[in-house]
Amino acid sequence: MDQLFNRKYIVQGLFIVIALILLGKLFYIQIISDAAFVSAESNVLRKIYKYPARGAILDRNMKVIVQNEPVYDLMVTPNEVKPFDTLALAQALDISFEDVRKNLKKARGKSSYQATPFLKQISVQSYARLQETLYRFPGFRTQDRTIRHYPDSVGGQLFGYVKEVSPTDIEKSEGFYKPGDYKGKSGLEFSYEETLRGEKGVINTVYDAHNTPQGSYADGKYDVNAVSGERLISGIDMRIQKLGEELMMNKVGAIVAIEPATGEILSLVSSPGYDPNLLVGRNQGNNYMEFIVGNPYRPSLVRPIMGYYPPGSSFKPVDALIGLQEGVIDPNTTFFCPHYYQAGNRKIKCEHFDGSISLRRGIARSCNTYFCYVFQKLITKNGMKNQRQTYQEWRDKVAKFGFGSKLDIDMPYERKGYFYTADHYDKIYGKRWGYTNVISQAIGQGEITATPLQMANAMAIIANRGYYIKPHLIKGIGDKNLVKKEYVVKNYVGVDAKHFEPVIDGMQDAVNTSWGTAILSRIPDVVLCGKTGTVQNPHGKNHSVFIGFAPRDNPKIAIAVIVENAGYGSTYAAPIASYMIEKYLKGSVSGERAAQAEWMKNQNLLPLLIDKTKKTKLTKADSLLLKKADSTKRVKDSLRIKSATIKQTVTTKPKELKSAIIDKPVTNK
């Protein structure tokens, strides 16, 4: 009996062991692991997002230049879907029968109980049609969204575009962005994303096991209302932005106009441009491929801030200023120009023959010789042995004008341009190099390149007589019109104000005297000071460049215009600049000049596209044809001759562009 009595302990021991096993497992799933807790949340909570409207953008005259338009995403919750008339839905949405099936299948693949997009960005018109029949399709609901609208259809590169976030964006934002969110991808939409995007709202709804909504979670304690993005006021003047894009139609190049006193950018034209409305809505992807990627002139290159151009003659005023500041010349210094400048065993040609030439006339006539002498004097002022050091000093002084570094414009992808240091030349020439090796920089050629923004900024410096405010596009953020700190600071360039007047004299003469290079671009009643540039381009025809500002006293606008492969600065760039300035200062281009502006708009200066993949040699006949085409063009520019294309072996025919119908190169049959 005693022995059997002990079996009590075995039974009780078993009870206790089992109880401990149960408690152990409970301890694991309730306290150690939190997997169950997470699953429980996702079981019951569904978040419905309320997307905020992005902030609007206004121009300097408070005209709305970027606004929002309502669109609707059709969402589907697959397990709420009951058999429906597929054809009717396809018709209501104006998509194909197969698309309905395909999209539904895709949504099923993502989640059966969460609402996933079925068709994105349905226009208001389609939505109105859809709404009447939506009750026939259980499981479908619409989600309000807004997309961008650009009333003026210009400024594609300037504004950038907005696109649904990519998985990389989501990862980089560390969870801030969720799939389905939109984000600015380039231009202003990108740089002011945080201001423009606003705050997403969320409604937490509790769902039961049958996926029936059971009302708000915790009485809406965690719900958030959507907050619209803040408004931006830009310095852009839409009138001249539009004019600029029209003038640059069928041309490759850039225009940057700055208000010198504030650094506000008045216009930023990149050509070829595109209608920003193309990159909105359901056809965004297709349009992007067709008009941005598919355009051989690469609109994706935002030329005002990314394009590298040798500044050419437009660099000469900077040369002069540093020469004056350093005391190697004074306003009365003259040099003898024998139609060339002899640098060691190299000759640098000069386009004119003036004999002894002064600073003022040197600028007006764009004398290469004069500025080579200035450069020579600057680099050799401490003797021949110290050229390396003086070069570096010179470079640092020029760099203060903003060359060779970014100007921190409020747009992404700005590039800084090439402007070599002495160290860099050491690598090329060893220790033994002097001014003759780098002389081409005196006239803005050779190794130095600058963006149109840097050139316009240099003009702003001259207009301001010695300082600049970093150029920027946005002058007021939000209702308080805040502006970034860095955009109110005056950056002095280290040249005394008194040295500017002689240089400006020369620039005034360039436009306003009979011997100037840009006399055809005079604006009645406005003293435009400027400098043309005809930039040698190893890849083809010269670039046409003009930089300037107006009026001379109390300047309101500084400008840089570059037209690629267009030839002389005075032919295209200078007139374009003058129309822009006239429009800005006077409100319109008047008189005869209005007709000239119209003519300019119609000029097709798109360079030929050499097919680099095919190494075809130009036959003599072909090159003759090309030359003829050029000369004919130059003479009879206004006639718009229509003619056959030259042989396809030489050139590829530029793809037909929506914004640009390309004139065929002219030949005489």
Next chain:
Amino acid sequence: MQQQQGNRFFFNVDWITVLIYIALCTIGFVNIYASVPPEQTTVFGFSTLYGKQLIYVITGLILGLSILLFDGRLFNVFSPFIYGGTLLLLMAVLVIGNKVAGNQAWIAIGSFKLQPAEFAKFGTALLLARYVGAFNPKFRDVKSIMIAGLIVAVPLLLIMLQPDTGSALVFLAFMFPLYREGLSGYFLLIFLGMIVLFIADFLVPTYILIIIISTIAGLFIYNNRRKQKIIFSTVLVTVFAIGYLFLIKIAYEKVLAPHQRSRIELMLGLKTDNKGAGYNVIQSQIAIGSGQAAGRGFLQGTQTKYGYVPEQSTDFIFSTIGEEWGFMGCSVVIGLYMFLLLRLVNLAERQRSTFSRVYGYSVACILFFHVFINIGMTIGIIPVIGIPLPLISYGGSSLWSFTILLFIFLKLDSNRMGFI
């Protein structure tokens, strides 16, 4: 004398056990209340689940107290009739029973539904106790084992016919009282070995198991090479074990229903199925796990409130406790059960009559099986076997049968000094 007469019915009753009983019933009611979807809790009516449960609890308590009014000896005397009655009910249910979820387990009397399998437990317990009490077999001979086995097997097989595997399994609990009364421990070991082999057969290829078993047997025989009897029985056990391995495979494919197979495979982690057969267990574990240490609080359990766990007020009531009261609540409930079980065993041991002792052990072990299988199922360490959590799960039949089971023992216990 008059006074003593008045107290006679409740004399010597173990009130501590009654208190635990009331505590568990209250916990059950509170959690059933929480399990009901929110829109149904607005009106406190007797048509709701918790309303009905309240009636069951109150009537159960009355039933229990009225059992205390009987003379304890009656249960011994009438045990064959009670046993016979429950067998009749079990047979009746096969004929006139209502089919609910594939099981023919319910007899409907008006709006009231009776589950005979619940009552078969105490019928069997009473007769087994009477047999052991009357003949005092030590289970050394085949005959007494056969008789005891038959008493348990008849209702077990009748329940299997419904088929209600869960309730039938509970009858294996009678092994423990028999063990206490002298049944060889080997039976328990064999039973344990069968379970281990059953699980192992799914996880390890059969031939490896055979090699392992043979090796162990070989070593054992080598150690006892002088003792012929041990060698003989070892060989016998080994042969049976290997035969059993093959039998499992065949039985698994032929005997078990597909849903039972998938429940076993889910529990062993051989497959995962979040939407189908695994849904209950996964959701139950999510609910319990999300309770964390202190629980979400009364009526705050989202999984409970929004019906994510099926069968929540009945078989999966423990998930509500887990979610709303957390690890602490679970510990209290398991603690209460353990206290009750250990106390019942202690009470059983203080009986003078074998009848009362066997019956006490039976009650404790039936409760133990229910608690272990039910909680084990909700936290995924046992395949889904649909049996209620004693005194807590919703349901009249189950509550009353446990009440009867328990209070008969309390009555017997109060008479422990007398002869039964």
